Amino acid sequence: MLRQALRGGAESFYLPDFCTSRAALAIVLIVELTAIVLALARQGVNHGANPGAAADFWADLARTSLFLLWVGLICAALLCWTRGRLERLTVARGSAAVLALLLAVIAAISAAAYFIGHSQLAIGAGAAEFFPAAALPFVLRNMAIGFVIVAVALRYFHVTHQWRRNIEMRAAARVHALQARIRPHFLFNSMNTIASLTRSDPVLAEQAVQDLADLFRASLSDQRQHITLEEELEVARTYQRIEELRLGPRLCVSWDVDRLPRDARVPGLVLQPLIENAIYHGIEPRPAGGTVSIVGELTGDLITIVVRNPVAERQSEREGNRLALANIRERLALLYGELALVKAGRFGEEYIVTLRFPHVTAQSTGATATGATASKKAG
Amino acid sequence: MLKVLIVDDEPPARERLRSLLAEIGDTEVVGEAGSGAEALSQATALSPDVVLLDVRMPGMDGIEAARHLSTLEEPPAVIFTTAYDQYAVNAFETRAVGYLLKPIRREKLAAALGQAGRLTRPQLQRLATAARAERRTHIAARHREGLRLIPIEEVQYFLAEQKYTTVRHLRGEDLIEDSLRLLEEELAPDFVRIHRNALVAVRHLDRIERNADGQCFVRLRGCEAPLAVSRRMAGELRERFRL
Numbered sequence: 001m002l003r004q005a006l007r008g009g010a011e012s013f014y015l016p017d018f019c020t021s022r023a024a025l026a027i028v029l030i031v032e033l034t035a036i037v038l039a040l041a042r043q044g045v046n047h048g049a050n051p052g053a054a055a056d057f058w059a060d061l062a063r064t065s066l067f068l069l070w071v072g073l074i075c076a077a078l079l080c081w082t083r084g085r086l087e088r089l090t091v092a093r094g095s096a097a098v099l100a101l102l103l104a105v106i107a108a109i110s111a112a113a114y115f116i117g118h119s120q121l122a123i124g125a126g127a128a129e130f131f132p133a134a135a136l137p138f139v140l141r142n143m144a145i146g147f148v149i150v151a152v153a154l155r156y157f158h159v160t161h162q163w164r165r166n167i168e169m170r171a172a173a174r175v176h177a178l179q180a181r182i183r184p185h186f187l188f189n190s191m192n193t194i195a196s197l198t199r200s201d202p203v204l205a206e207q208a209v210q211d212l213a214d215l216f217r218a219s220l221s222d223q224r225q226h227i228t229l230e231e232e233l234e235v236a237r238t239y240q241r242i243e244e245l246r247l248g249p250r251l252c253v254s255w256d257v258d259r260l261p262r263d264a265r266v267p268g269l270v271l272q273p274l275i276e277n278a279i280y281h282g283i284e285p286r287p288a289g290g291t292v293s294i295v296g297e298l299t300g301d302l303i304t305i306v307v308r309n310p311v312a313e314r315q316s317e318r319e320g321n322r323l324a325l326a327n328i329r330e331r332l333a334l335l336y337g338e339l340a341l342v343k344a345g346r347f348g349e350e351y352i353v354t355l356r357f358p359h360v361t362a363q364s365t366g367a368t369a370t371g372a373t374a375s376k377k378a379g
Numbered sequence: 380m381l382k383v384l385i386v387d388d389e390p391p392a393r394e395r396l397r398s399l400l401a402e403i404g405d406t407e408v409v410g411e412a413g414s415g416a417e418a419l420s421q422a423t424a425l426s427p428d429v430v431l432l433d434v435r436m437p438g439m440d441g442i443e444a445a446r447h448l449s450t451l452e453e454p455p456a457v458i459f460t461t462a463y464d465q466y467a468v469n470a471f472e473t474r475a476v477g478y479l480l481k482p483i484r485r486e487k488l489a490a491a492l493g494q495a496g497r498l499t500r501p502q503l504q505r506l507a508t509a510a511r512a513e514r515r516t517h518i519a520a521r522h523r524e525g526l527r528l529i530p531i532e533e534v535q536y537f538l539a540e541q542k543y544t545t546v547r548h549l550r551g552e553d554l555i556e557d558s559l560r561l562l563e564e565e566l567a568p569d570f571v572r573i574h575r576n577a578l579v580a581v582r583h584l585d586r587i588e589r590n591a592d593g594q595c596f597v598r599l600r601g602c603e604a605p606l607a608v609s610r611r612m613a614g615e616l617r618e619r620f621r622l
Contacts, residue, residue, distance in 0.1 A: 184463045185464070188463045188480075189463075192389075192392055192395065192462055192482040192483075193389070196391035196398075200394060200398075246391065247389065248390050284437060287438040289437075
């Protein structure tokens with residue numbers, strides 16, 4: 001469970017797969033376009049100095065594109081070949097490795113071009129004028145151009161990858177939000193409790209109906225909207241009241257959340273599903289019941305909330321549990337990115353879920369929210 | 380007067396059934412139970428005509444309790460109640476087993492009481508599979524004073540006799556009516572067939588021995604007598620458990 005959580009949080013490598021024929025075609029196209037740009041630029045520069053150079057445009061384009069094709073295709077082949085190893089590196093190290101690798105290729109091919117130009121083969125064919133005259137300036141110049149282009153390309157790939165990942169996460173979060181709505185089992189059992197209380201204790205029945213209504217309002221509201229931690233704690237307590245009516249003394253919930261900042265922004269229903277899971281999987285299956293404990297801490301500007309429940313003697317399928325955790329993880333990640341952490345696992349006789357996210361208040365999330373809308377518009 | 384036993388782990392649910400039954404009339408609530416195990420002892424002591432049995436209960440669930448109830452000499456009729464359990468409801472529906480959905484309507488409860496029927500053991504075993512119920516936690520054996528519940532973990536082996544099956548467990552021996560074939564189907568892989576007539580608990584296996592004639596035996600922890608292993612099973616046992 002823990003390992004899965006870590007893997008879910010890690011970012012996959014962002015470069016596209018250069019092993020496909022589509023990528024090879026794209027590289028040929030980009031190389032030709034770059035060659036045209038370079039040839040045109042050189043043409044413009046030479047034109048002022050030497051009018052006769054105009055006729056050399058096609059020859060210039062040919063040799064530039066020949067050189068760039070070698071560079072482009074060898075780089076693509078190398079990226080294809082090393083992809084497996086690059087994927088295992090972090091984003092920063094992977095990018096540095098790609099940059100170093102491609103610059104080495106450019107240097108090597110530049111040097112090769114120079115040596116071919118000074119070999120008997122080229123001189124004998126009378127083609128020496130097509131090759132660079134001096135080795136070092138030629139190699140260094142090419143490396144500088146390569147550095148700028150590779151850096152820009154890496155940045156481009158990284159940003160588009162992030163953007164696509166964000167879109168995918170939003171879509172998944174929406175689907176999971178629908179699936180994570182309150183369980184039918186809970187709804188019908190609560191209805192049954194209320195039906196019973198209507199006769200025996202109308203005042204309690206009234207309160208239960210109000211609680212149920214509040215709970216459904218929270219669960220039907222737009223889960224992309226953020227609420228304060230205080231509101232979320234109230235939703236969780238409302239849920240607890242309904243379950244207490246049903247389970248009686250078998251359910252005991254201990255809250256230790258006084259140290260939590262009440263104004264922290266959280267996605268709606270970030271805590272209630274954890275309590276629901278703890279009761280459904282940890283308390284209901286145990287004949288003697290048990291205690292669900294919720295402990296909240298604020299260290300620096302990091303909020304940590306830990307929910308614990310005893311493990312049932314018979315472990316039933318935890319499909320619903322995994323869905324709820326995945327949903328909470330996604331929604332916290334959408335709000336706080338890499339700073340949010342959701343861990344869950346069994347430790348001895350207990351099942352423990354830990355949430356950790358930064359303490360951001362209403363005012364400061366205003367900026368994040370507008371930032372999000374701006375990036376949505378840009379997308 | 381129909382004698383009814385109410386079984387549900389939630390007190391409000393029991394209370395509601397009690398008041399509905401009072402309104403319907405011509406019934407007498409002889410007892411209430413909050414768990415499957417309690418239901419069995421109540422049913423034995425009070426011999427109700429009908430048991431209203433919640434499907435989802437902690438410890439022993441309703442379907443298992445119904446299976447144990449069916450081993451009683453005079454088993455009561457059973458009506459299941461459930462708030463929401465898709466598999467169980469489908470299973471009840473296709474097998475025409477009486478069930479009620481919570482919150483229960485008075486008319487439906489009255490109708491179900493009129494039609495409630497007894498369920499046979501094979502019927503209940505198939506029901507348990509179809510409802511994807513959890514495996515039984517206990518084996519029930521009929522006794523002079525009622526039912527004895529033997530936790531599955533305490534069972535060392537089952538031995539098929541001519542008409543009955545003997546259960547050997549940590550606290551003695553009992554006779555049950557379940558067939559070895561059905562027990563094997565239900566309890567695999569925790570129990571393994573070592574012979575045509577013997578099904579033993581893997582957790583109690585100790586070692587395999589061979590006598591001078593080449594006949595193999597297994598020894599179980601806490602059991603004096605060795606059990607014969609068929610030739611076909613001996614190799615498989617050794618391989619599977621490295622005995």
